[in-house]
Amino acid sequence: MENAWFAVIALMYLKYSVMADAAPICSYGQATCHVPSLADLFDRVIQQSSRMHGISTDLHSEFDHYLPSKNFIGKQRCHTYAILTPDDKEKAQRLGREQLTEVILRLLMAWGDPLSQLHWSMSQDQNQDFNQYRSNKALEISDIVRELKDGVIKVAERMKRLGLNGNFVSYISPENVDPFSAISFYKRGELNSVDHQDLLYCFRRDSHKVKTYLRILKCSTFPTLDC
């Protein structure tokens, strides 16, 4: 009995330590520890955003495949419409690093909860045929979004430390106070598969934005050969 408790405590400790620091190994600053550079951080983050966008595209195309493609006509919007995002290259470049970072973070934070809801809703779905796959994907996406958010915060902080992000405010008040309001944007009540499709459509777009903004951010900070 005591062993079990001990194990639980150890696990909780580990979990929190992991959450606190992305590289727990390095938390004590050992010499052998490799502290990633900003460029490395950027690469990691960009990879993750790419992956996120890829999965979202897959999921969306799944819905499109099985359900008649729904014309996004009407008054429907994505719940993140309030977040002003540059829809142009010039506009994005004019924004500046801090604001761009902020936009990214806002987007990521806005999607955390709705994606969890999506996953939960999918797993509840009666139709087991392809839902298992989708529900797993949704879960994966929500995880990635969360990690990506953390990563971007780290990047921003590092940039700030390096003097690149002068005015960056790491704490961003969430746009949506009510976590459920985001979902309510798509439907009141339970989400069904049609709602899933709308949600995914919005998410796909936003993930693409995030990916693009991150690249712009990186290339403006590190004009390397990759850019």
Added chain:
Amino acid sequence: DKPKLTSCRSPEKETFTCWWQPGHDGGLPTTYALYYLKDNSDTIYECPDYHTAGENSCFFNKNDTSVWVNYNITVVATNALGSNFSDPEDVDVAYIVQPHTPENVTVNVMEDKGWPFLRVSWESPHKADIRSGWITLIYELRVKLEGEEEWEEHHAGQQKMFNIFSIRSGSTYLVQVRCKPDHGFWSEWSSTTYVKVPEYFFRERSLWILVMIFSSFTLIILLWIVHMNSHSLKHCLLPPVPGPKIKGFDQQIFKNGRSDEILSALMVPNFPPTKSSNYEDLLVEYLEVYVSEEQELILEESKDSCLKSDSSTCDSDSGRGSCDSHTLLTDKCGEAKRERRASGEDSGMTIESQKGWEEEALSYTQEDVATPDVSSRRVKTWPSVFSTVPQYTTSPLDQKTSLELSKQHCLSDTLFPPGSSTKEVLGPNYWEFDLSNKQSHLPQPQTHGSQQLQAHSDVNISYTGNKQVPALLQLPGFKSTEYVEVQKVNQEDMVILQPVESDNCGRDEECPHVLQGEDYSKVKGVGSDNLLLLQSGVKARMGDEMEANGVSESCYTSSSFATTQKHIDSMHSATIPGQEEPIRATTGYVDTTTMFTLPMY
């Protein structure tokens, strides 16, 4: 008819173009207009530019292009009859990016440790702004040999350079590159770049060196194999043609080509026995030899062993082939066997035959041509015979004796060491003969004729093997000489002979008259001390020599008398060096072997 929006594309995510397909317009002039809604707003906009992108297109420039905005586009066709609306389409610029082809594709041939490779490098399409990160492109290239069908594709990721290894020197390659944004459409393949890889002699040379080394090894091995088997190979490829070397026969006659001479040379009274249908006349007499019971075991009788005897089936003109009659032989053999077993009869017969032999021998010596007589006597032959080969060398044979020569059999020679040309053909069979003590006439080791058949010694030679000897004497093909090899001396003072397996001696073939000389000796005669004088086989060259003298080769009997080791009490082994000499002068060496004296049964 409704127009239809076919596609919209953006080359760099900053502008885009939409194309539509006009519907069936009924021949009337129709105007088209494109209207769009942006992102669920209610404002309807019309296409700003119908011309830049060509016919039936609408070009949205930078100012009008917003990314991540949903365009709801409709095309309207208007003519005199009315308007027709296309189905609205939703377009988001972010997802319709199809870049231009990569530019400045250059291919260089480079070398890596002597091996060439291609380095392909290119640039992104100039419109696509990847510098700022607005667009991320990934590249793909493909290569193929000139003239080939299949392209070899390579994924290059985001890099703008790629190395292609495993290329052939001396060939021309075609290279193409294309690109795609990480989520979008592939561009067209760039225009082909040709690159010719020069010959890389260094690489080729090392290959040639390898090839040459390998082939030289193979050659050496082959030569060695051939060398090892040269002898058998020679036999295989160039089987020794049994040159009919007929004693006393001058081949020159043939060469001269005068038919009458030839005929006369070949002609022997009563031969060919065209008149006489009694082929038996031609046949060699079979000497019946008595074999003791013990030796019967040794004696191998095969059907083949029987000499050919009558070749009534033989054609006079044909070679031996038709002569041989296996069945006949069998019959004869059977008879022979039967007779053999009847010792009583045998002895009698033997004696008789011996006598007859003697007569013949004498006759031979006296006449050069005595063949027919000899042949008239039928002798039972045993397959293997140990025959002493008389010495020939000395006297050049008459042409008349050519017949004998042609008939030569080893046997006859041995039995009638004639010395001169009488190489009789006593049938190709070898028979056992008793050399009895009592009658040991020592054959003078000499060449000419006085040799009697010292077959009266008591040596019993039993042959063990048997080889079929074609009995018939036909003109050219005498084979018949079977060579007997003394296999061993058994307990009973018996010389056990074994016919030499001569390769060519088959039923239907001619035995080569020449044998590997060394191993064989002819029994030249029986010495006074019951010595068997052997004359080692004259080799082919000797035969040639002899031919020159008109002496054809005789059969060589093989005496593998290494059995000198065998000592039998009653045997005397001796050498007759003294007597050898004269022999040597003429022909080869004589091996002496142990001679046993056996009681005559």
